[in-house]
Amino acid sequence: MNNYFSVHDIDALTSWVEEAIDLKKNPLSHKELGKDKTIGLLFFNPSLRTRLSTQKAALNLGMNVMVMNFGGEGWSLEYGDGTIMDQGNSEHIKEAAQVVSQYCDIVAIRAFAKLENREEDYEEIVLKSFMEYASVPIINMESATGHPLQALTDAITITEYKPIHKPKIVLSWAPHPKALPQAVANSFAEMVQKMDAEFVITHPMGFELASQITNEVPIEYDQGKAFENADFVYVKNWSSYKDYGSSSQDENWRITKDKMDLTNNAKFMHCLPVRRNVVVDDAVIDSENSVVIEQANNRTYAAQLVMKKILEKS
Amino acid sequence: MNNYFSVHDIDALTSWVEEAIDLKKNPLSHKELGKDKTIGLLFFNPSLRTRLSTQKAALNLGMNVMVMNFGGEGWSLEYGDGTIMDQGNSEHIKEAAQVVSQYCDIVAIRAFAKLENREEDYEEIVLKSFMEYASVPIINMESATGHPLQALTDAITITEYKPIHKPKIVLSWAPHPKALPQAVANSFAEMVQKMDAEFVITHPMGFELASQITNEVPIEYDQGKAFENADFVYVKNWSSYKDYGSSSQDENWRITKDKMDLTNNAKFMHCLPVRRNVVVDDAVIDSENSVVIEQANNRTYAAQLVMKKILEKS
Amino acid sequence: MNNYFSVHDIDALTSWVEEAIDLKKNPLSHKELGKDKTIGLLFFNPSLRTRLSTQKAALNLGMNVMVMNFGGEGWSLEYGDGTIMDQGNSEHIKEAAQVVSQYCDIVAIRAFAKLENREEDYEEIVLKSFMEYASVPIINMESATGHPLQALTDAITITEYKPIHKPKIVLSWAPHPKALPQAVANSFAEMVQKMDAEFVITHPMGFELASQITNEVPIEYDQGKAFENADFVYVKNWSSYKDYGSSSQDENWRITKDKMDLTNNAKFMHCLPVRRNVVVDDAVIDSENSVVIEQANNRTYAAQLVMKKILEKS
Numbered sequence: 001m002n003n004y005f006s007v008h009d010i011d012a013l014t015s016w017v018e019e020a021i022d023l024k025k026n027p028l029s030h031k032e033l034g035k036d037k038t039i040g041l042l043f044f045n046p047s048l049r050t051r052l053s054t055q056k057a058a059l060n061l062g063m064n065v066m067v068m069n070f071g072g073e074g075w076s077l078e079y080g081d082g083t084i085m086d087q088g089n090s091e092h093i094k095e096a097a098q099v100v101s102q103y104c105d106i107v108a109i110r111a112f113a114k115l116e117n118r119e120e121d122y123e124e125i126v127l128k129s130f131m132e133y134a135s136v137p138i139i140n141m142e143s144a145t146g147h148p149l150q151a152l153t154d155a156i157t158i159t160e161y162k163p164i165h166k167p168k169i170v171l172s173w174a175p176h177p178k179a180l181p182q183a184v185a186n187s188f189a190e191m192v193q194k195m196d197a198e199f200v201i202t203h204p205m206g207f208e209l210a211s212q213i214t215n216e217v218p219i220e221y222d223q224g225k226a227f228e229n230a231d232f233v234y235v236k237n238w239s240s241y242k243d244y245g246s247s248s249q250d251e252n253w254r255i256t257k258d259k260m261d262l263t264n265n266a267k268f269m270h271c272l273p274v275r276r277n278v279v280v281d282d283a284v285i286d287s288e289n290s291v292v293i294e295q296a297n298n299r300t301y302a303a304q305l306v307m308k309k310i311l312e313k314s
Numbered sequence: 315m316n317n318y319f320s321v322h323d324i325d326a327l328t329s330w331v332e333e334a335i336d337l338k339k340n341p342l343s344h345k346e347l348g349k350d351k352t353i354g355l356l357f358f359n360p361s362l363r364t365r366l367s368t369q370k371a372a373l374n375l376g377m378n379v380m381v382m383n384f385g386g387e388g389w390s391l392e393y394g395d396g397t398i399m400d401q402g403n404s405e406h407i408k409e410a411a412q413v414v415s416q417y418c419d420i421v422a423i424r425a426f427a428k429l430e431n432r433e434e435d436y437e438e439i440v441l442k443s444f445m446e447y448a449s450v451p452i453i454n455m456e457s458a459t460g461h462p463l464q465a466l467t468d469a470i471t472i473t474e475y476k477p478i479h480k481p482k483i484v485l486s487w488a489p490h491p492k493a494l495p496q497a498v499a500n501s502f503a504e505m506v507q508k509m510d511a512e513f514v515i516t517h518p519m520g521f522e523l524a525s526q527i528t529n530e531v532p533i534e535y536d537q538g539k540a541f542e543n544a545d546f547v548y549v550k551n552w553s554s555y556k557d558y559g560s561s562s563q564d565e566n567w568r569i570t571k572d573k574m575d576l577t578n579n580a581k582f583m584h585c586l587p588v589r590r591n592v593v594v595d596d597a598v599i600d601s602e603n604s605v606v607i608e609q610a611n612n613r614t615y616a617a618q619l620v621m622k623k624i625l626e627k628s
Numbered sequence: 629m630n631n632y633f634s635v636h637d638i639d640a641l642t643s644w645v646e647e648a649i650d651l652k653k654n655p656l657s658h659k660e661l662g663k664d665k666t667i668g669l670l671f672f673n674p675s676l677r678t679r680l681s682t683q684k685a686a687l688n689l690g691m692n693v694m695v696m697n698f699g700g701e702g703w704s705l706e707y708g709d710g711t712i713m714d715q716g717n718s719e720h721i722k723e724a725a726q727v728v729s730q731y732c733d734i735v736a737i738r739a740f741a742k743l744e745n746r747e748e749d750y751e752e753i754v755l756k757s758f759m760e761y762a763s764v765p766i767i768n769m770e771s772a773t774g775h776p777l778q779a780l781t782d783a784i785t786i787t788e789y790k791p792i793h794k795p796k797i798v799l800s801w802a803p804h805p806k807a808l809p810q811a812v813a814n815s816f817a818e819m820v821q822k823m824d825a826e827f828v829i830t831h832p833m834g835f836e837l838a839s840q841i842t843n844e845v846p847i848e849y850d851q852g853k854a855f856e857n858a859d860f861v862y863v864k865n866w867s868s869y870k871d872y873g874s875s876s877q878d879e880n881w882r883i884t885k886d887k888m889d890l891t892n893n894a895k896f897m898h899c900l901p902v903r904r905n906v907v908v909d910d911a912v913i914d915s916e917n918s919v920v921i922e923q924a925n926n927r928t929y930a931a932q933l934v935m936k937k938i939l940e941k942s
Binding site (some may be wrong): 342345360362365366367369370372386457523563586587588589590592593596600606607610611614 | 664666668689692694696699703706710711712713714718719720722723724726728730731732761
């Protein structure tokens, strides 16, 4: 594998998930694989879970880790071809990607959507430019439109908790005080389409995800109806794709105990961080059916598997 | 040992200090103990000495270190039960502590007093919440009301320099341009009460530390009188506990050569950083009796001992 | 070697360059040398290339790396003797340098020119104070007036690409939207004077570097004439030394294809980051003669050589 940009870079989901679960049982089993290899983690946006779990994953493989946080002042890159760089951007991606590649064996990058211009965000210029110019593999630690390490984590978690029958998985929108990117929802939706599952997406009118991502997945505007017989309820806020970046705090969509009672004793999933009693009631996230902590734990093994795949190929 | 929250977590001070002095003689003697273990250092406030000495201590034990600095934007946690999280805080401590625990074998935390509300600060909500929800041991790298790694450092330093006779130790307030927390003074006062020493605290009227910390320790409002026959003068500014957070720059309390001449050739101690010629005159801190640099050196071995104790028990 | 403060700390340039090129061929050949040694990287200014390459160099030598970034709030040091520290600076260099020395085997420091007061910048108070008070070797990661790791990098790169004949090397000023320090140009000029080369500096009137640095090096105000027969064109913007800190964006000095055609098929060099189409045209930096990426690669081996020299001596 060259890059891990999206869930489409997973060539065999079932075996990847099995391999990740094996790593979880014995995290240090491949500690020689990353010896004397270095991963650079570049954060253009803040990170806690992704930072710590990815760093831990690299340590489990015996790798060195170099972390760069590009805060406000940091490092503003130019992506345009032929630009006269007399404004704020001090370095062109062409140099930046080549240079960083020389100090690292793998480069992982986080660069969120700006939610200002849909076309720009969906062009994924940061990640795609790094992939174009870097000489080493690139890992997506959440880009403008996708969060494939989270989605792989979610596939691991669903596999760990799945029932004997073909599961019903619901992706439900929930309210949030801030406008959030579609990245997590997009990658989750793409991932579930690769699984042997019944899949329904539920959200208010106007919050449809991009059709090139949801494809034929049924959309149900009645949240209660969507929840019926669900085995997994995956909850996330996202802002509108159609009216790009607009948000809603419609509290009718908050996940309550009553709504969870409509399901088939479903597991409650969320990528965290989560706003309690806005996105989900305490009674739900604190219940036995909540698997959000184990989900976060699996972040390590998703990242570790992706790095292992890259190291084995290089 | 589960957590190192306060000096009360030290079960046998004398043997701890001896063991730390042994580590100082041979810092790499337990390098296998921390192999494949990871400590996460979480800073909600800036740090230099604590950060470097704690990181170095972990490296001496062969541990991996993951550092997170939560600056202005960083990571604002919610601590209240049942809160509707529609304001600035994006994550609840319940998730935060459990999640971070999964990536680390030990978590060390720095979270200063805000000096706005005494009850809130003295509730120690940050450290106590992490201890409640985390599944791994927590180390206090200076909390709202205590700095027990510094206090253990100070016990080591006093032991290294102590005279044959039972020493007289003075904790003296000194002026400072900013209002500072009581944390260092509190933990020092608690620590000395565990030592075989005569102990006096001296400060201007109104700067009494919390009585639940000083207990029966004599308070002397005449600094010169307090200094008489002292073997150690430990200097620190702190803001008022009574008139919470109010400060004073009374330069009559600055530590001068003349005042040190009243002592029994006392060692001058300070946790650093120190404002020269405000807190203490150059003539004192640059004298042979100043042990502030060795004190800072001992930070490493205090931290290393605490981690060693935790690793041995886990 | 005690410190690496300037290129004058290189006692034998030719053998240093050869040794660095050997390290580049086998970067892990001295991985035992730095075992259980720790380097502290202190950044008073932002860094990307220097941070990553220096960290990588240390890892190649088997060292531990502790990185401190002192942003806006961070750590403001007092350098004056006898100052009454009742203003913004919270710690004196005397304590700071001694304390940090105790946690590290080597300390590397970045502290840029402020470009406000020439005398202050050229006194190099930050680096010189650290060298005075630290008890371990200090490495300059770009100070107010010099960038000797970059200059050693450049000597390596020139050696790799040099023709059979004695090369002609041109240091050319180029326009930039911001006022930049003279550090890179200064160290490059000092370095080339140690090499067996014809050396010319070209810049607009008023942008002369300090005469104590350029010595007898010819200055040519006609850029085209300077470029004739050049084998290497090293490009950099710097602000005025005479009218200290003043800058110019004179686009007549931009490096174009036409200008490069005047040379002897010269290699184009720049330390990066570079403003494309302001400093240099795309046609030049994207040409086969551009060696800027390899230059950046050599940063690792320059830093690694300096650390190796220090470790071997200590």
